[in-house]
Amino acid sequence: MEIQKLYDREKVNPMGGCLWSLLPLPILIGLYGVIQKPLTYLMNLSNDEINELSSFLFDTVVGSNGSNQIHIAEELFNRFSEVISNLPALADKLFLLDYRFLGINLAQTPQWNITQFDSMSWNNIGLFLIPIVSAGLAFLSMQISMKTNSTASNSDSPAAANTKSMMYTMPLVSLWIGFTLPAALGIYWIANNVFTMLQEFVAGKLLKKDFEAMKREQAERELREKEEEKERRRIAAENKAKAAAEGKKRQAVERKVSGDVLANSRVGIRAYARGRNYDPNRFGGVTPYRDPGSPVNEDEVEAALEAKGTPAPEIDSVPAELETPALEAVEPSVPVAEAAPAPSEQKAAGSGEYEAEEAEPSEEDED
Structure with a gap:
């Protein structure tokens, strides 16, 4: 493959010299x-x-x-x-x-x-x-x-x-x-x-003259190829040095990271799933749950405002009563009268025929 590339670059036909030898x-x-x-x-x-x-x-x-x-x-x-x-x-x-x-x-x-x-x-x-x-x-x-x-x-x-x-x-x-x-x-x-x-x-x-021009062109091409090869090696060396420096920097950062942060950042087998500098307490930690209906502690509010340098507003506050959900009275459910079953069909004992029972007449019917 390299020989074919050389032939193409020098514009040489390998079969060109065979014809004149065979003639x-x-x-x-x-x-x-x-x-x-x-x-x-x-x-x-x-x-x-x-x-x-x-x-x-x-x-x-x-x-x-x-x-x-x-x-x-x-x-x-x-x-x-x-x-x-x-x-x-x-x-x-x-x-x-x-x-x-x-x-x-x-x-x-x-x-x-x-x-x-x-x-x-x-x-x-x-x-x-x-x-x-x-x-x-x-x-x-x-x-x-x-x-x-x-x-x-x-x-x-x-x-x-x-x-x-x-x-x-x-x-x-x-x-x-x-x-x-x-x-x-x-x-x-x-x-x-x-x-x-x-x-x-x-x-x-x-x-x-043609030979001399060809030699000069060949020398210039070889010099140009050497310069390109030198530049390519320089770029490769710079990239290699940059990669090595980044690797050292990454190793230094990893050494600075504490074990707790690494433990908090890990998710399963992924060591840095949440990030290399993940800190669960970065924003004050986990806020505990507070019932919205619970009374406000005025002392804590005043202390927080004084810590910020803002005087607490003077308002008449009425202590809120503990709200408890009222129990609603539930009426007892009235059982629904079951519908009277339809006259049952009874099977005749001897003949196998069904006989319908006659309903008793009500008082309205008697009137």
Whole structure:
């Protein structure tokens, strides 16, 4: 996550450098095939024709794989007229394939052991020098790249340490490969290193002002970030000191509070439910209940007024009598006459029918 933030701040695309590294691969693969098999790709010879040509040149079939076609093409260059006269069927396809460059046969493999040279000819000496020159130019090219690269200014960074190790490793690998493969590969590496150095030199001259402006902007940004970090730490230290001071002040206040106040302030498990400075007697304590109907004690009133410095008013006061609630007479309740029940229905004993009792006639009815 931090690396992605760094890429965003520096406006770097991690995949931006991969595309330019992958573009030469198709060219290199095609070039490798053409150099390895010149009889197949340049002369359009089939495998049977290559076997026939190798049987004539070496009295055996050497095959068409690996670097065998390079050796066949080299021998064909030395005995071309003889091959044309003895293999007329291939005369239309065969042509002289000269691997010589500056008098050096690039189809040959350089020999590192000078004592095994058949002669101290320019061809043998040139073959011996090609891998050495290739490794030296590779080392020089990487040195120039380190000087022009902005990451090389910080020698303690992991990228600089990795680049320095590669600066010594890659030329040694190039030197070893140069003495195991044909000299044409060494010439390719030499040309590539020379082109890379020219590219670094021209780009450094043209983009020098842009690089310097970018470095100044980067230095200003780093300075600004340091100042912001310093300010952030200062604010954090002030807040921490303020919190510590408030904590000490709170502890001092808590130590000053008596145990009675803490007990009065507590409600259940909440130690300061009523407040840290709660005092139940702050306003004179609990006022005792007084019956409004009780007589007023004149002496206490006069004493209270004298304490306030106000003379008591002279009024004729009549002692109030003790008021007692009068008992109201309660009339005895008259029982309400119960209503006469309705004639009861009686069940006939034998038949199960109900018979209504006849009410006795009153005096009014008799009249």
